[in-house]
Amino acid sequence: MPADLLLKTPLHARHLVAGARMAPFAGWDMPLHYGSQLDEHHAVRAAAGVFDVSHMAQVDLGGPQADHYLRRVLCGDVARIATGQALYTCLLNEQAGIIDDLLVYRLGADRFRLVLNAARREADLAWLRAQLAGFDAVLNPREDLAMLAVQGPQARGLTDPLLPAALRASAANLARFAAVEQGHWLVGRTGYTGEDGYEIMLPAPAAPELWQALLQAGVRPAGLGARDTLRLEAGLSLYGHDMDDTVTPLECGLGWTVHWEPAQRDFIGRAALTAQRAAGPARQRAGVVLACRGVLRDGAPVLQDGRPIGHVTSGGFGPTVSRGIGLARVEAGAGGACTIRIRDRELPARFVNPPFVRDGALHVALPPLVEV
Amino acid sequence: MSQVPDTLRYTSTHEWLRPEADGSITVGITDHAQAQLGDLVYVELPAVGKALTAGDACAVVESVKAAADVYAPLTGTVLARNDALAGAPEHVNQDPYGEGWLLRVAGTLPSDTLDAAAYRALTESA
Numbered sequence: 001m002p003a004d005l006l007l008k009t010p011l012h013a014r015h016l017v018a019g020a021r022m023a024p025f026a027g028w029d030m031p032l033h034y035g036s037q038l039d040e041h042h043a044v045r046a047a048a049g050v051f052d053v054s055h056m057a058q059v060d061l062g063g064p065q066a067d068h069y070l071r072r073v074l075c076g077d078v079a080r081i082a083t084g085q086a087l088y089t090c091l092l093n094e095q096a097g098i099i100d101d102l103l104v105y106r107l108g109a110d111r112f113r114l115v116l117n118a119a120r121r122e123a124d125l126a127w128l129r130a131q132l133a134g135f136d137a138v139l140n141p142r143e144d145l146a147m148l149a150v151q152g153p154q155a156r157g158l159t160d161p162l163l164p165a166a167l168r169a170s171a172a173n174l175a176r177f178a179a180v181e182q183g184h185w186l187v188g189r190t191g192y193t194g195e196d197g198y199e200i201m202l203p204a205p206a207a208p209e210l211w212q213a214l215l216q217a218g219v220r221p222a223g224l225g226a227r228d229t230l231r232l233e234a235g236l237s238l239y240g241h242d243m244d245d246t247v248t249p250l251e252c253g254l255g256w257t258v259h260w261e262p263a264q265r266d267f268i269g270r271a272a273l274t275a276q277r278a279a280g281p282a283r284q285r286a287g288v289v290l291a292c293r294g295v296l297r298d299g300a301p302v303l304q305d306g307r308p309i310g311h312v313t314s315g316g317f318g319p320t321v322s323r324g325i326g327l328a329r330v331e332a333g334a335g336g337a338c339t340i341r342i343r344d345r346e347l348p349a350r351f352v353n354p355p356f357v358r359d360g361a362l363h364v365a366l367p368p369l370v371e372v
Numbered sequence: 373m374s375q376v377p378d379t380l381r382y383t384s385t386h387e388w389l390r391p392e393a394d395g396s397i398t399v400g401i402t403d404h405a406q407a408q409l410g411d412l413v414y415v416e417l418p419a420v421g422k423a424l425t426a427g428d429a430c431a432v433v434e435s436v437k438a439a440a441d442v443y444a445p446l447t448g449t450v451l452a453r454n455d456a457l458a459g460a461p462e463h464v465n466q467d468p469y470g471e472g473w474l475l476r477v478a479g480t481l482p483s484d485t486l487d488a489a490a491y492r493a494l495t496e497s498a
Contacts, residue, residue: 021410037436038411038462225410229436293458295414295434317413317436324414343432343439 009054010146010204014211018221026119028055030224037225041319044193044230045360048152048159049222050214055118058145058201059125063137066110073131074104075249075267077259081106086177086188089257090249091124092269096276097245100124101237101254103190105179110137113186113201115147117239131268145184146207150219151197151230153360156189159198162213163187171198192227194234194357232325233318235287235354241298242285242313242327250276252313252329253285253354284332287354288312288340290324291367292347301341302328302349309334320357323366327354337367347372374404374495377469381481382491387445388469391481396451400473401433401442401464404495410435412461417453417474424448426482431474433464448479 006029015022020031031052033040043049061070070078075096076089083106091099100120105113116124128139150159160172163185170180171187176196179188186201202210215221228238237243243252250258250273258273259265290296296315301308310330318325326340330351339346352364376382381389386405390398406412414434424430429441453475457463464472486494 033410036411036465038413225436293414294416295436295439297439317434319413319436 007055009052010207011052011054011211014208015052015221018215020221020223023224025224026055026117028118030055031221033223033225034221037223037229038319040220040222040226041229043220044152044195044222044226045320045357046152048150048155048197048219049226050211050219051149051151051222051227052146052211053149053199054146054204054207056147057116057118057121057124058142058147059114059116059128060140060142061112061114061137062110062140063135064110065136066112069132069135069137070104070112071265071267072135073128073268075258075269075273076104077265078104078106078112080259083108084178084180086179086190090254091127092249092267092273093127093245094268094272096248096269096272098239098243098247098249098252098254099127099245101239101243101257103188105186105188107181107186113142115199119240144204145201146204147199147201148207148210148214149191149193149197149199150214151191151193151195153196155195155197155219158217158219159200159214162210162217163200192234192236193230194236194355195230195360229316229319232314232316232327233320233355233357235327235356237285237327238314242329247329248273248276248281250281251283251285253327280332282332283310283329284334286310286328286330286334287352287356287364288326288328288338288349289321289352289356289364289366290340290347290349292370292372294324294342294347296324296326296340297342300326302330302338303341303346304334304336304338309338312340318356320360321362321364321366325356345372374402374407375469376402376404376488376492376495378488380469381485381487383443383445383485384494385443385445387442389445389481389485392476396476396478397446397448397481398473399445399475399477400468402491402495403468405440406465406468406472409433409438409440412464415457415461415464415474417457418450420450420453422450424450424477424479433461442474445485446477446479446482448477450475451478452476
């Protein structure tokens, strides 16, 4: 698609000034990196990086039955979150296939903010609107807001002094997965990198100034390239790769996002999921680590004893672990050593339980490096 | 604007060639190529002694997101390969014409390689 037809976030000009290499993503012209995606990855693990994630869809939901409605359409139960808390969960179809994974913030008894994947904006809104029939609730896509994610061990400390004064103390006191709202700003202690930090939702006109202030404070601009290697190491799933609407939460390692209790909560997809849970899912998510040098690729077949048992859903290289790593969908019960077919060669690998990195350090046992 | 040293020869597939005093030819990928690829994390090189045919894929350079073939810019035999790249693939990004060299080959410089001006024109029009 020609660059002039791509959507631009409020920070687009800043990315160009910062020397970003831009690339299309979900119809947006986004920064892939600002010179070195490996340096950006390491900066987030060691200090702090800032990502422009304004392309993601922020949708408010309000009304007397907003709570009721979300308890129907989400497989996680918003009754479990109080005002000022966030929940990571999935939107399912009737077959329990995942329409999207998302964060939902409770802003009040009958007020919520949903943050949805940019690539799923249209599909999600169509589904959410269709399911609204009969509920006294209103959806309000917030196209007036931008979003910055500041991530890393130093992220919050560097960001706090730059927040509006009325927000500073509350933000500094946030527990993980909690959020605080002030006017049109919403600051959550959430993220997609496996590090501590904030996701800051704010009026679009305020975003460039906050971006500039963060950079001046020493926070490193980081692009979508680093965002992907960070989340992969953190074992976080990516919609469209690790799951899609033909995959249920039980088949892709997201069973924990399903709240089965109370049993009377009939969320969409519950019946299909119940049947699958009783029979035992045939497929499961697994982490894989290469035992030799190389990079894993999406779609690469995973084999055991010469037999294909699945494929890599997100393949790449973890800069912090310094190995080829990936997430895969394989036969239920698979474990131990395996091989992965890459460019007509079968490379030795091993199944591991993600995350590959936690709190900035290696979290899995790496198989010894072998030459092939 | 990528670096295109005047003393080297080039191919349209973004490899460079440098004839050495002993008659061998050192080969690598250009600054333009490494910038397009981004940070490399893995380089796969042919073994010493391997016979290369001009135009055939002979090596692979991999970034986190993509693998790209490197095409043999000449016909000949691999005399040496840059084994330092196994532990430090970033040399290709940081110094593509120096520390980032890929192979040294016994062979003759083909007559259809590009000079710096022609290669520069090629990359600027891309």
